[in-house]
Amino acid sequence: MIDAHIHLDWYNQEDQQQILQDITNSSVEGLIAVSSDSKSCQKVWDLHIQNQYVYPAFGWHPEQPIPSKAELEQIEAMIRKHHKNLVAIGEVGLPYYKRQEDTRIHLQPYLEILERFILLAKEFDLPIVLHAIYEDAELVCDLLEKHRIKKAHFHWFKGSSSILNRMMKNKYMISITPDCLYEKEIQEIIRQYPLELLMVETDGPWQFEGPFKDKMTHPKMIKYSIKMISETKEKSSESVEDLITFNTKKFYEI
Numbered sequence: 405m406i407d408a409h410i411h412l413d414w415y416n417q418e419d420q421q422q423i424l425q426d427i428t429n430s431s432v433e434g435l436i437a438v439s440s441d442s443k444s445c446q447k448v449w450d451l452h453i454q455n456q457y458v459y460p461a462f463g464w465h466p467e468q469p470i471p472s473k474a475e476l477e478q479i480e481a482m483i484r485k486h487h488k489n490l491v492a493i494g495e496v497g498l499p500y501y502k503r504q505e506d507t508r509i510h511l512q513p514y515l516e517i518l519e520r521f522i523l524l525a526k527e528f529d530l531p532i533v534l535h536a537i538y539e540d541a542e543l544v545c546d547l548l549e550k551h552r553i554k555k556a557h558f559h560w561f562k563g564s565s566s567i568l569n570r571m572m573k574n575k576y577m578i579s580i581t582p583d584c585l586y587e588k589e590i591q592e593i594i595r596q597y598p599l600e601l602l603m604v605e606t607d608g609p610w611q612f613e614g615p616f617k618d619k620m621t622h623p624k625m626i627k628y629s630i631k632m633i634s635e636t637k638e639k640s641s642e643s644v645e646d647l648i649t650f651n652t653k654k655f656y657e658i
């Protein structure tokens with residue numbers, strides 16, 4: 405199994421080392437490690453050098469204030485330098501939660517940053533990892549379609565059936581988080597979205613509720629999501645695990 409989205413650089417060093425040790429001895433055989441800014445890209449790169457099963461993606465996380473020009477240039481320079489060893493551009497997208505807190509935030513500069521990363525994904529033919537939920541996903545689909553981007557992964561997706569249908573038509577991937585065990589909204593998305601376009605992720609170190617309350621988010625938690633998906637889709641968990649692992653490897657070319 406592969407954790408299709410984790411912020412490995414956000415864990416403390418002890419937990420990081422524990423996770424890296426565990427993935428060499430468990431059924432989790434790889435991590436798609438996304439980045440959130442230039443420092444994060446460097447940390448993710450160092451973790452990839454340390455462990456070949458940490459697959460790096462470089463980007464700028466949208467749930468933060470607009471970065472300086474120099475910061476964006478630095479991330480772009482790192483993408484240009486390492487693109488052959490990156491599995492994706494990400495995490496990038498639009499600041500949904502930040503706009504819930506402060507409605508005065510202008511979206512335009514975020515759209516421009518996102519478009520810059522979309523163009524880099526296109527230039528280097530890399531998949532793009534998106535933080536785009538609810539109505540933001542429509543705007544992101546507009547940009548992806550404008551640039552004819554085929555390989556897009558909407559991580560921890562939440563949104564209406566109409567946007568799900570649009571994403572399905574474009575064959576965009578989504579990934580399911582461990583909250584599928586207790587969130588009806590996520591269970592409904594599993595029901596609607598085809599198995600061929602699903603992956604699983606933790607978005608660690610983000611902490612979950614329900615059976616995961618107060619537990620450190622660990623990539624091995626994806627096995628519970630696979631179980632939930634297999635029950636919802638009425639398929640054996642072995643076949644779902646195989647297919648989801650296949651989907652992830654094919655999408656990220658690992």
Ligand SMILES: [Zn+2]
Nearest residue numbers: 409411495607
């Ligand atoms: Zn994330």
